[in-house]
Amino acid sequence: MSLPLEMLSLHKTVRKHYLSLPKGEECQVTYVWVNEDRENLQSKTRTLYNDPAGIRDIPEWYATAADHTEVTLVPVRMFRDPFTLDPDKLVLCELVKSKDLPTGNNQRSQCVTIMDEVKQFQPLFGMEQEYILFGLDGKHLGWSPDGHQLQEVCGNAVGANKLCGRDISMSHYRACLYAGVKIFGSNAEELYSQWEFQVGTCEGIEMGDHLWMARYILHRVCEDFEVVASLDSKPIKESTFSSGCHVNFSTKEMRSEGGLQYIEEAIRKLSKRHSLHLTVYDAHGGADNIHRLTGLNQEATSQAE
Numbered sequence: 001m002s003l004p005l006e007m008l009s010l011h012k013t014v015r016k017h018y019l020s021l022p023k024g025e026e027c028q029v030t031y032v033w034v035n036e037d038r039e040n041l042q043s044k045t046r047t048l049y050n051d052p053a054g055i056r057d058i059p060e061w062y063a064t065a066a067d068h069t070e071v072t073l074v075p076v077r078m079f080r081d082p083f084t085l086d087p088d089k090l091v092l093c094e095l096v097k098s099k100d101l102p103t104g105n106n107q108r109s110q111c112v113t114i115m116d117e118v119k120q121f122q123p124l125f126g127m128e129q130e131y132i133l134f135g136l137d138g139k140h141l142g143w144s145p146d147g148h149q150l151q152e153v154c155g156n157a158v159g160a161n162k163l164c165g166r167d168i169s170m171s172h173y174r175a176c177l178y179a180g181v182k183i184f185g186s187n188a189e190e191l192y193s194q195w196e197f198q199v200g201t202c203e204g205i206e207m208g209d210h211l212w213m214a215r216y217i218l219h220r221v222c223e224d225f226e227v228v229a230s231l232d233s234k235p236i237k238e239s240t241f242s243s244g245c246h247v248n249f250s251t252k253e254m255r256s257e258g259g260l261q262y263i264e265e266a267i268r269k270l271s272k273r274h275s276l277h278l279t280v281y282d283a284h285g286g287a288d289n290i291h292r293l294t295g296l297n298q299e300a301t302s303q304a305e
Helices: 005-019 108-117 168-177 206-224 261-273 287-304
Strands: 026-032 042-046 061-064 071-080 088-097 124-135 183-188 196-203 227-230 245-250
Touching: 026 061, 026 227, 042 061, 042 206, 071 168, 071 206, 088 108, 088 206, 088 227, 108 206, 124 206, 168 183, 168 196, 168 206, 196 206, 206 227
Parallel strands: 026 088
Antiparallel strands: 026 042, 061 071, 071 088, 124 196, 124 227, 124 245, 183 196
C-alpha cells in the first residue's frame, strides 16, 4: 500500500534533516551485489573512517546467501553515492565462497577472463535498458480506473496525457552522472510509463559494472517516488508490447577502415547459433529449461562444426 502524498512529503522532509547532520570524517560505503537469482540486487552499508581513494581501500565484507551459508563480498568497482553525497560511496561487489571459488550466480569472474583474452580487439559496448513503472499496488501506471491503458504508443512524446515518469527518468539520469556511471542518454518509450536509459560506450567488463550500478540507482530513485521499476521483458501480459535491454557492440577492426568485412564475418558466425542466442533465458531454471538448453547446446555445437 503506497503512502499518501502528504505523508510521503513529510517523510522526505524529515529524512533531509537527518542527512544534513554532520558526521565528521566517517564515510558510509554501500556494498551492492547481484543476488542468487541473477536478476535482483541487494545492498548493505558500513562505516569506514577514511575516505577511500580507490577500490583497493574498500575492505571485503560478508553476506548470507539464500542457502544460509556465508559468502564474501569482494569490491570490484567504486562510485560516488548520489543519495547521501560525498564522501560516501556505492561499491559493486562480486560474491565468492572463497578467493578461488565464485558463487554459482557470479558470472562476472568468467566475463573478466574472457575480456582479458580478447582485449587486443578492444571490444566496446553500449547497453540500452528499458523499464516500466508500476505502483505499489502492482498496477502499471498507465492504466485507467476502468482497467484500460491510457496510451498505447507514444515513443518520445511530450505531455502528461501521453506519458508519466519523467521526474523519475531525469532524477535517475542526474544521480547516475553524480555517481560516475557512464550514462549516455534517456528517453520515453512506447508504453505510457515505459522509459529507457543508455549506458556506454564502455570497454570490456566495465560495461556490466556500470549497467548494474545504473540499475541499482534506478531502483533506489524509485523508492523515493514510491513506485517500482520493472526490468522484465514482458511484465504486462495483457499488452502486445515488450521491454528489455539490447546491446550495441563493435571491435577495433569493425570501427576501422574496411570494417564492414569484420562485421559480416561476425554475423556469419552468429548465424550458426541463432537457436541458442534467441532462447529466452529463465534465471529460475526448471527441468524444461535444462532439457531445452541442453538440446540447443548440442545443436549449436553441431552447427559450429
